[in-house]
Structure formats: C-alpha cells, structure tokens
Amino acid sequence: MPNGPQPGASLAETAEGQTLDATRHGEATHEFEAFLRAKVVGQDPALEAVTELYQIFLAGMASPDRPIGNLLFLGPTGSGKTYVVEVVAEALFGNPHAFIKIDCAEFQEHHEIAKLIGSPPGYIGHLQTPALLTQEALSRFHTDKLKLTLVLFDEIEKASEALWQLLLGILDKASLTLGDNSHVDLSQCLIFMTSNVGASQMVTLAEGGIGFATLPPIADIGLDDRITRTALDAARRKFSPEFMNRLDKVVVFKTLRPEQLEQVLELELAKVQQRIIRAVGQSHFTFRCTPEVKQWLLKEGTDPKYGARHLKRVIERNIVYGLANLVATGQVTSGDCVSIGLRSDGGFAFTKVASQLSAESSAG
C-alpha cells in the first residue's frame, strides 16, 4: 500500500489532528465534471485538467498575476480539442459559444496582430480598428456569479512571431497592452491552446504503425503512452522552452477508437432529438435510427484521419434535412415517432411508427 492520502478516504481523528482529504472536489466542481463527462467521449485527461483548474478558481486559490490556467491541447484533427472548450463554455454559461476564439491561422503575418490589439499610434487605422481582446470583450460572457473568461487560441503552430510574443506575455503575466496603450487584465481567464503538431505520427501509431493498415486499433496498454510521448516530443521540437514552461498542463488527445466513435454518434443523435424538442417544445416528434443506419452514419462520418469531424454534417444532411422535409410536407406532426432505416438500394427509409397525439398539420 503506497503512502500518502488515499482518494475518497474518510476523515479520521488522530492524535495529531483530523486527517484531511485534499483530493476531494466540491459539489459545484462535481457537477461541472459530470456535465463534461456526459458530453465528451474518450478524452478524460483533458476533462480532469479543466476540472482541476476550475476547482482552484472556485476556491479563489488561482495566482493573482497569471491566467487561471494555461492549457495546451495536442492531438489529431477531429479528436475533440475545440469541442472540449465548447462543452466547458456550455457547462459554465449554458452557451457553447460563450468563449473568445482566436484563430491563429488568421494572424500569420506580423501586421495582422492589429486585428487583435488594435493599431498603434501613428499607424493607419489607429483608434479605428477595434481590438478583439479588450477588457469589455473579456467580460462579455460574465454573469453575476461567474467572472471567468474562456479564451481559445486555435492552431497556435500557425501564429506569427508577433502573436507568439503577445501570447508569452499573456501566459506569464496575464497582461496585454492594446494599440491605444490601454491594459487588459487576463487574470480571470482560462487560456486554451490547440495544436496539431505531431498529429500525423500519432495517427500512424494509432493505426498500427507504418504501412497501409486500416484495421481498427487493437487494445494496447502501451499505445496511449507512446502516442502521448510522440505528441509531447513533437511539441517540444516545435515550441520554445519559454512557451512550454508557461503551461500548466499539456493534454494529448487520443484518436477515438471505434467503440468511442459509436458513443459519439449516440451523443450526436441525442443532440438532434434535443434540438427538435428545444425548437418546437411540447409538440415535438421523436425519431430513432436502426443499427444499420447507425453503422452507415459511422462509416460516412468518421475516419482514422479526421476522427468524428464530419459526423455532424453527415447526420445533418441525412437525418435532419429528411425530418425537416417530412415536417414541411405535413407527413410528420407532433407526437409522431419516426423510424429511420436503410433501404435495399442504400437510401434512407423514413417510417412513421407511432402517433401519440393528433395535431394539425399544415402545408402552407
């Protein structure tokens, strides 16, 4: 039995005093983590890292002159790096878009930094180019209870040198000077950065090595470690030590396995049903997909290289548009249940399997 505190151990009175459990999370943090886990598949280290920082923020223990946290997400495209930030925003603010996203690919030229901080005095556009990272912009999503801002720097490997210098200042001092010389305080920000460096090597490892292997990855207990090491090595080669030293945590996103992609599909289909309920309220209809349709959606919407990136679009085009057309033509009304199957010619078959409520249909 190793020494040190055991997670979840009950508190005990000893002669020296009461034993405390420093691994326990508060109720708000538990709820936050549960929300993330219900929506994100296969990326537990990322969720744990964010939860830990959130707990520190709630406890008021974050360092006053640094951002609340600096997280670097590494991994292949379609593995859910940006999605995690969206889910965090949804958990905290009820809105998956409640964060500031800076697409570093848009700042590849030195002068483009003006879009972020505004033009400096003496330059054309001074006081006319609105800065993206202002104090007002940072507090846009603040609520009475939560004064926290999520900032995402996407694809940082594409950033210009000017943006790198700016980023180093933000990560270290939580401070930014705008073109009009005003200062922006980022100490209440959780900074996320994403990068694809090392992604191709990670995918090769996950697919089973060099060659043309297209088989699903075999369970390999050492594989995750090798993928993590590969990504971290690539990041250390690409990014400067000054940058790496300013990070609180580097999280490597794994390529999703087939069973995890199935879970993602179930989540996405549930989201479509939620959308229908949210859009039309009590007078909604329900739908369900046969296993053949689910397999078809997985085949069309996922692949080893792009993960689940195209899954949403494939569901939108093949399920959502079809359902909307049925509603438009009055074939589906409130209370109906639609079963979606696969026809022998490969097309989708929409069948009304139940009608609980009679409702007016109109085709205007």
Next chain:
Amino acid sequence: MKKILVVDDHEMLCRLVCDILRAEGYHATPATSAAQALKAFEQQEFDLLVTDFRMPGMSGLDLARAVRDRSPQFPVIIMSAYEPVECEHVTLWLPKQYLFPGLLEKIRYCLSATSVEEIAR
C-alpha cells in the same frame, strides 16, 4: 453573421428551419405570422426573408410586397407547397416538398448575389 427572418405559421417547421440555419452559421429569427415578421423588421435589420406562401391573414406574397415597398432590392425566398405565382417582389420560389437541402443552396445564392438583377440573370 447574416441575419435571416423565417416566417411560417407552421410553428414546428418555422423553428426547425431556424435551427438548421443556425447550425449552418446564420442568425435566424422565427416569426409565425406576417404581422410578427413586419414587427421584427421594425426592430432590427435582416439580410434575407424566407417566408411561407399561404398563411392566415397576410400571405407571404403580401409580406414580400410590404418588405419590398420599404427596401426595393431586399431578397425574398418563398417556400410553398403550391405552384409558383408570378410576382416581381419574390426573388426565388422553393417547393416545400424539396425544402432541404435546396433552401440552403438558395440562401447562399441570394446572399452572395449583390442585386436582384444579378439573381434574375
């Protein structure tokens, strides 16, 4: 983000269309009558009107006329289960039987065209 006003007295369809448009990156506002739509026009600016043809009270055509009276070049798409009617105030017609993905293509087309004349060409 382009702003689209979607008008249909069939509330479920109206909200579903808005939801799909939002997923496509548009700012979509639902209205379940022409009167509601006109009120929305008074309160904010839109880039495109997508309206049902037959609605109780004011029809989609009358709504298109009212909008074009204020802004002659304003793009209007009418969704209809019926045959198109010749009308100078309508930019494009779309049969409801084939609403999606046709509506998205027509919206992209309307919003990328700079004038009604360009669409007519």
